[in-house]
Amino acid sequence: MIMEIRPIFASMRKHMIPATLIVLEIALACAVLCNAVFMISQRVSDIHLPNAIDEQSLVTVTLRGTDDKLAGSDVPRNLAALRGIAGVQSAAVISTLPLSTNNWGWSFGTKPESTITDQSTTNVSLFFVGPGIDKTLGLRVVQGRFFNDDDYANSSLGSAPLPETHAVVLTKSLVEKMWPGQPALGKTMYTTGHYYTVVGVMADVLRPNIGGQNYSTAFFPLGAAGSKGVQAYYVMHCDPQDRDRIVREAELKLATINPGAVAKGQTYSEIRTKYFANMSSMAWMLVLVCVVMLAVTAFGIVGLTSFWVNQRRRQIGVRRAVGATRGHIMRYFQTENFLLSTAGVVFGMALAFGINAYLMQHYELNRMPWYYLPCGAIALWVIGQLSVFGPARRAAAVPPVVATRSA
Amino acid sequence: MFGYYLDLALRSLKRNKVLTALMVLAIGLGIGASMTMVTVLHVMSGDPLPGRSGEIYYPHLDPLPLDYHKSEYGPDPGVNFSWPDAMALVSAHRAERQAAMAGGHLLVKPERTDLRPFYVDGHYTTADFFAMFGVPFVHGQGWAASADGAREHVVVLSETLGRKLFGSADATGRMVRLNDTDFRVVGVAADWRPQPLFYADASARVFSAADQFFVPLSAALDLKFDTSGNVSAWSSFDGDMKSPTVTWLQVWVQLKDSTQVAAYRQFLIDYSTNQKRLGRFERAPGNAHLYGLMEWLDHQKLVPADVRLQLWLALGFLLVCMVNIVALLLAKFLRRSGEVSVRRALGARRRDIFQQMGVESMVIGLAGGVLGLVIAQVGLWSVRRRPDDYAHLAQMDPSMLIGTLLLAVFASMLAGLLPAWRACRITPALQLKTL
Structure with a gap:
């Protein structure tokens, strides 16, 4: 092997242009590929963000256009009707759902003097929940308790967009952000005019919109009577196979008993799919571009190497005539390709991390993890070896007699 | 002379169909992907109130x-x-x-x-x-x-x-x-x-x-x-x-x-x-x-960052395709060293050889441009089927259509520069000896 590298370098120096082109091709492919794969992985991990509710068992109907003043009697009546549908295991109301894009955010601090403009406050998505929501969504309370009947009865919406109550349940990620390393139960979060005490901590539930601090979610109790009709989402828990039937029945039922309002039903899976539809179509497009680009690169290497082999038929013949075996010739071209790929990968990785650094500045992308380096290198080595195999075999098939012709 | 070079180019391209197809495909894919994204960006950054x-x-x-x-x-x-x-x-x-x-x-x-x-x-x-x-x-x-x-x-x-x-x-x-x-x-x-x-x-x-x-x-x-x-x-x-x-x-x-x-x-x-x-x-x-x-x-910043990213990606892809075409054209032109040397020996100047090779790159560019248009239409069709709110806008107007062809010809002529330069530097005497 060692002996063979020197003549390879000598030959490359004579054929600078094809050698440079192969290196350039691999470098570019490597740079674009690494960044594309990285973007795909980012999107895939977003699409699969965990969400601590029973997503597969949830059905929801949004009801809008009802008389806010009658919410106290309408909501219990509507819920009773929904519970009457066969297969509905429980039903409750809530003001929004994770990934519904319907967000109400507010900033809270950990000190009584915290105002909304403080640097130290945390932006939180507010969910106003009705009785029974914990069981319906399948929430997991990891510390403390969920709301009791008194919490619901004593809470209402005044003129401010914050509920008049003092109880709140936060997600695990949120309490860790607000009070790092401290027990959260009994802690209080503040904003001008309102304060709320943490009575329980639940497993991580996503916000209505993601993009930074995905789990900054706070649940507030809100009974129907004082709700001013903000709890437009009727949520039902059922067996996954009943979902499609229950969506239709529930939508029809709410539309019938609320003739002046607009009812729209969907399963929770539909909400999630709709939220990530753009992302997944983008991910598929990136995959397509990667595959086509790898194919184009491979064809380019095949074309160049074939040309190169043709140019050097006589030299190959001479080598064969003075005793080189077919294996030697094969290995010569494979080694040559390996060296060129390596050079390409080195440049390509520098370029890939350079592009990544640029994208990080301008497009809120994360840093590419280090293991993209070995993975990208291996992928391009494999592609290089696969595409050089055919031309190298043709080179090895050159008979020694070529050396005697017209030399 | 142009007609003659065109004829030569077509003959040469017919001689090696696989290589020609590969080059046309490469430029077509690169152009198709880029133009899909350029069109999306173009329609999204258009003037909502023309004249006003x-x-x-x-x-x-x-x-x-x-x-x-x-x-x-x-x-x-x-x-x-x-x-x-x-x-x-x-x-x-x-x-x-x-x-x-x-x-x-x-x-x-x-x-x-x-x-x-x-x-x-x-x-x-x-x-x-x-x-x-x-x-x-x-x-x-x-x-x-x-x-x-x-x-x-x-x-x-x-x-x-x-x-x-x-x-x-x-x-x-x-x-x-x-x-x-x-x-x-x-x-x-x-x-x-x-x-x-x-x-x-x-x-x-x-x-x-x-x-x-x-x-x-x-x-x-x-x-x-x-x-x-x-x-x-x-x-x-x-x-x-x-x-x-x-x-x-x-x-x-x-x-x-x-x-x-x-x-x-x-x-x-x-x-x-x-x-x-x-x-x-x-x-x-x-x-x-x-x-x-x-x-x-x-x-x-109404144009989503995703769309800009996709445009960069598509342009990177076009660059990869162009490097490929440089490589393939180089292989193609240098293989014809004998032919080039005979023309040079009969009195053709370097400039003539350069022009001949240029015409050949242009023909490839045109064919690639047409293929690119087809691919871009398929690409835009797939964008229109996407759920994004801008998706329905993804249509090509005549200026984009002509732009696509021009870009394809320009890209392939640019890619043909180095190979054509190499081809006209061939020393006729050395090649003729081996014929």
Whole structure:
């Protein structure tokens, strides 16, 4: 092997242009590929963000256009009707759902003097929940308790967009952000005019919109009577196979008993799919571009190497005539390709991390993890070896007699 | 000579069909992918009001307190106007025309019993809106400025909504029930759909929404209609939309020439200075700004980062394809060293060889361009099937069509430069000896 590298370098120096082109091709492919794969992985991990509710068992109907003043009697009546549908295991109301894009955010601090403009406050998505929501969504309370009947009865919406109550349940990620390393139960979060005490901590539930601090979610109790009709989402828990039937029945039922309002039903899976539809179509497009680009690169290497082999038929013949075996010739071209790929990968990785650094500045992308380096290198080595195999075999098939012709 | 070179090129390309096909495919794929994304970007950054956009401006004030820090998660409250500021600007009448507006989402209860109630998107605005943006009317017209002051319950419907509610008859004078209040129809606007819907709040789906109704802002506020855009408060907020520390309105003005623009800019600075003196504003009055329509769209970054990223990716892909074509053309041209040497020996100059090779690259470019067009159409078709709100816009106009072909020819000729240069540097004597 060692002996063979020197003549390879000598030959490359004579054929600078094809050698440079192969290196350039691999470098570019490597740079674009690494960044594309990285973007795909980012999107895939977003699409699969965990969400601590029973997503597969949830059905929801949004009801809008009802008389806010009658919410106290309408909501219990509507819920009773929904519970009457066969297969509905429980039903409750809530003001929004994770990934519904319907967000109400507010900033809270950990000190009584915290105002909304403080640097130290945390932006939180507010969910106003009705009785029974914990069981319906399948929430997991990891510390403390969920709301009791008194919490619901004593809470209402005044003129401010914050509920008049003092109880709140936060997600695990949120309490860790607000009070790092401290027990959260009994802690209080503040904003001008309102304060709320943490009575329980639940497993991580996503916000209505993601993009930074995905789990900054706070649940507030809100009974129907004082709700001013903000709890437009009727949520039902059922067996996954009943979902499609229950969506239709529930939508029809709410539309019938609320003739002046607009009812729209969907399963929770539909909400999630709709939220990530753009992302997944983008991910598929990136995959397509990667595959086509790898194919184009491979064809380019095949074309160049074939040309190169043709140019050097006589030299190959001479080598064969003075005793080189077919294996030697094969290995010569494979080694040559390996060296060129390596050079390409080195440049390509520098370029890939350079592009990544640029994208990080301008497009809120994360840093590419280090293991993209070995993975990208291996992928391009494999592609290089696969595409050089055919031309190298043709080179090895050159008979020694070529050396005697017209030399 | 060109015809002869063309003939030579076609013969040469026919001789090695696989190689030719490979090159055409490479340039076609690269061009197809790039043009798909360029077209999407082109239609998204188009002019929503052709012929009029040069006169339309968005003022910007800076009413935020000094210690305000924008949360990474939330929208920027400084983009919109509070009620007092918007009303001050509109009632000052310092521009040719001016209007304040906010997005709305209202429940329509049709008289027809066969229609269930449904929600529609529209805007709450002031009288100048229609004349300023040149909204075309089918029946009637917009409301007079007096209707704003009197908080009249009048409405302008879109043609689509008018037809849905009242059939083909003229709807002016009829009543429409919006959120449990009756509104009298004063006008029916022809379906008017600027792309993007530049005057809407930036959080709206600006590429898909078309407004179905317009009602006076004063009436909407009176009736406590909710706004569908961003509402940002930086002090305590008790639901009072007239609060000076809540922003939710957009203000647009029409200015005829640069003198008016300069005067209006000064007016904004004077207004800010005055507000600062009164203790309402805390930041420098010089922060007040006047954006042209296109400048504002650019500032608002309506084109999603994803689309820009995809464009970069597609261009990177085109580059990879071009390097490939350089390699393949090099292989092709140098293989014909013998032929080139014979021509050179018979008196052809280097320039002639260079031209001959150039024509061959151009033919490949043209073929690749045609293939690229087909691929771009498939690409755009797949974009149109995507769920993004801009998807339906993805269509190629004639200028993009010609641009695609030109780009393909340009790219392949650029790729042919190095190989052609190498080919015309061949030393004829060395090659001829081996023939």
